[in-house]
Amino acid sequence: MAHRPGDVERRIVETRLRVRYAETDQMGVVYHANYLVWMEVGRVEYCRAAGIRYREMERQDKVLLTVAEAGCRYHAPALYDDEVVVRTWVAQAHPRMVRFEYEMVAAEDGRRLVTGFTKHVFCTPALKPTKLPSKYFQEFGITGNG
Amino acid sequence: MAHRPGDVERRIVETRLRVRYAETDQMGVVYHANYLVWMEVGRVEYCRAAGIRYREMERQDKVLLTVAEAGCRYHAPALYDDEVVVRTWVAQAHPRMVRFEYEMVAAEDGRRLVTGFTKHVFCTPALKPTKLPSKYFQEFGITGNG
Amino acid sequence: MAHRPGDVERRIVETRLRVRYAETDQMGVVYHANYLVWMEVGRVEYCRAAGIRYREMERQDKVLLTVAEAGCRYHAPALYDDEVVVRTWVAQAHPRMVRFEYEMVAAEDGRRLVTGFTKHVFCTPALKPTKLPSKYFQEFGITGNG
Amino acid sequence: MAHRPGDVERRIVETRLRVRYAETDQMGVVYHANYLVWMEVGRVEYCRAAGIRYREMERQDKVLLTVAEAGCRYHAPALYDDEVVVRTWVAQAHPRMVRFEYEMVAAEDGRRLVTGFTKHVFCTPALKPTKLPSKYFQEFGITGNG
Numbered sequence: 232m233a234h235r236p237g238d239v240e241r242r243i244v245e246t247r248l249r250v251r252y253a254e255t256d257q258m259g260v261v262y263h264a265n266y267l268v269w270m271e272v273g274r275v276e277y278c279r280a281a282g283i284r285y286r287e288m289e290r291q292d293k294v295l296l297t298v299a300e301a302g303c304r305y306h307a308p309a310l311y312d313d314e315v316v317v318r319t320w321v322a323q324a325h326p327r328m329v330r331f332e333y334e335m336v337a338a339e340d341g342r343r344l345v346t347g348f349t350k351h352v353f354c355t356p357a358l359k360p361t362k363l364p365s366k367y368f369q370e371f372g373i374t375g376n377g
Numbered sequence: 378m379a380h381r382p383g384d385v386e387r388r389i390v391e392t393r394l395r396v397r398y399a400e401t402d403q404m405g406v407v408y409h410a411n412y413l414v415w416m417e418v419g420r421v422e423y424c425r426a427a428g429i430r431y432r433e434m435e436r437q438d439k440v441l442l443t444v445a446e447a448g449c450r451y452h453a454p455a456l457y458d459d460e461v462v463v464r465t466w467v468a469q470a471h472p473r474m475v476r477f478e479y480e481m482v483a484a485e486d487g488r489r490l491v492t493g494f495t496k497h498v499f500c501t502p503a504l505k506p507t508k509l510p511s512k513y514f515q516e517f518g519i520t521g522n523g
Numbered sequence: 524m525a526h527r528p529g530d531v532e533r534r535i536v537e538t539r540l541r542v543r544y545a546e547t548d549q550m551g552v553v554y555h556a557n558y559l560v561w562m563e564v565g566r567v568e569y570c571r572a573a574g575i576r577y578r579e580m581e582r583q584d585k586v587l588l589t590v591a592e593a594g595c596r597y598h599a600p601a602l603y604d605d606e607v608v609v610r611t612w613v614a615q616a617h618p619r620m621v622r623f624e625y626e627m628v629a630a631e632d633g634r635r636l637v638t639g640f641t642k643h644v645f646c647t648p649a650l651k652p653t654k655l656p657s658k659y660f661q662e663f664g665i666t667g668n669g
Numbered sequence: 670m671a672h673r674p675g676d677v678e679r680r681i682v683e684t685r686l687r688v689r690y691a692e693t694d695q696m697g698v699v700y701h702a703n704y705l706v707w708m709e710v711g712r713v714e715y716c717r718a719a720g721i722r723y724r725e726m727e728r729q730d731k732v733l734l735t736v737a738e739a740g741c742r743y744h745a746p747a748l749y750d751d752e753v754v755v756r757t758w759v760a761q762a763h764p765r766m767v768r769f770e771y772e773m774v775a776a777e778d779g780r781r782l783v784t785g786f787t788k789h790v791f792c793t794p795a796l797k798p799t800k801l802p803s804k805y806f807q808e809f810g811i812t813g814n815g
Contacts, residue, residue: 252713253410253706255403257457260650262399263590264563267556268691275690275750286750298555302594308650311403312713312724358552358600398567399560406796409736410709413702414545421544421604432604444701448740454796458567458578504698504746545702547695549749554691603695 241320242372246276247338250313260308266345267301270333273319274349277331281370292364296351299328303347314338324371326362328352387466388518392422393484396459406454412491413447416479419465420495423477427516438510442497445474449493453483460484470517472508474498533612534664538568539630542605552600558637559593562625565611566641569623573662584656588643591620595639599629606630616663618654620644679758680810684714685776688751698746704783705739708771711757712787715769719808730802734789737766741785745775752776762809764800766790
């Protein structure tokens with residue numbers, strides 16, 4: 232993939248979770264929408280590792296990370312009680328948007344479960360687009376002046 | 378059951394829903410927590426039938442129906458794509474609380490799936506207990522002066 | 524979009540659902556993963572309108588519709604108690620895969636909420652790829668000989 | 670509470686989880702049905718601590734732990750990103766049923782969130798009641814001869 236403006240260095244953050252019974256369906260595997268929830272878990276842990284507590288960003292800075300787009304490729308199903316490793320990185324970031332990418336693998340045998348992305352727009356609590364406060368630029372890998 | 382103060386006339390409101398794949402688990406039946414969600418569906422339709430749009434009660438009157446207690450008995454499992462009838466009634470109501478009861482049956486064969494209840498406290502948006510505005514008393518079957 | 528082999532005539536099936544409280548999040552809007560669940564609702568109703576009861580296809584023909592890929596664009600948020608119209612159509616179909624596309628709008632004001640797609644692979648109960656039985660070809664708009 | 674036959678010694682198992690955004694609702698707190706899911710998480714970790722991998726019990730011994738009854742009291746709401754401690758113990762057990770009880774508290778300030786129980790019946794994969802294999806008696810605290 233060519234390097235484009237807004238592309239950032241990949242810092243990959245790993246987080247782990249265990250598949251809940253509630254997350255399975257009658258096919259005997261994890262219901263596909265739940266991977267989007269796990270992406271959220273990965274994203275929040277990415278922020279925490281970068282020194283941002285997303286909860287405080289919402290509460291104190293009144294900046295919300297709304298989802299504008301999401302995509303998922305399902306490679307192999309996760310099973311009940313599997314431990315899943317969620318790898319998260321920022322693929323692109325501007326003061327108005329950020330794109331996270333994800334890879335999920337089974338902890339036990341390393342098989343690749345899902346790859347995907349979410350694209351976010353920074354918004355006010357009234358859900359109007361806004362700019363990310365510059366104090367957060369570094370954490371999201373934004374290097375320009377926005 | 379003895380008649381107690383606060384007991385109300387039973388108006389039973391029926392609503393129907395179809396079981397989603399997402400709501401099943403690997404046992405091949407509906408995951409048990411989802412029945413609480415269906416109780417919410419029944420409750421909202423009960424309110425609508427009584428002339429209350431719960432959304433407006435939250436928005437305009439700033440009264441929220443928080444859940445203080447819930448209970449469920451599972452008689453038979455609901456299956457994927459089953460049509461489920463949710464019967465909802467108010468079992469008890471005061472200006473500060475209301476208790477809904479529920480019975481869910483399969484539309485196809487009438488088999489009883491779940492019976493249960495939820496007990497609610499009226500709260501402010503800051504989640505402090507409050508009194509239900511008297512204009513809603515009749516809809517919840519509150520006859521006294523609170 | 525150019526016409527490609529495997530493209531099918533668009534029959535659009537509409538289904539309606541009402542947003543549940545359970546489906547909202549603390550942003551005050553529907554949590555983004557739930558739109559994938561609504562796509563499933565649309566897909567099942569598409570099948571029903573085409574004369575296929577997906578439940579029976581799983582049970583009797585032992586053919587499962589696994590999800591290989593999914594994508595979503597979020598245009599405007601759905602709100603609690605909104606009535607949502609889910610429009611579903613088959614965009615592409617082969618004996619081994621089918622691609623559904625979706626558009627969701629708010630029933631009240633017609634505002635576009637989400638557009639998206641899911642790509643599916645027909646599988647055995649052991650989740651191995653298989654061919655769709657030819658008796659279903661017409662319903663999925665498959666015209667060739669596979 | 671009086672000691673009854675079938676009562677067991679309380680071994681309390683603690684597990685921790687972090688509240689997901691997906692688990693909140695527009696009240697700004699955790700949606701009440703999710704505590705039942707967390708009870709499941711607690712139950713599975715209870716089993717793991719007792720030397721049972723519930724997944725293997727289902728797969729190898731074909732014994733399923735179906736839910737026959739559940740109850741919840743909501744004391745204080747859990748908030749997004751809170752760390753929650755789930756305490757789980759077996760309150761009663763027979764070869765045909767087991768009753769788990771739970772207490773959930775916020776890790777940060779120890780405030781009590783929810784107390785509750787679930788009552789389970791051991792079943793075959795066809796969901797017919799069965800007896801727990803005796804090799805599991807000790808783990809569930811069953812001392813009699815069933």
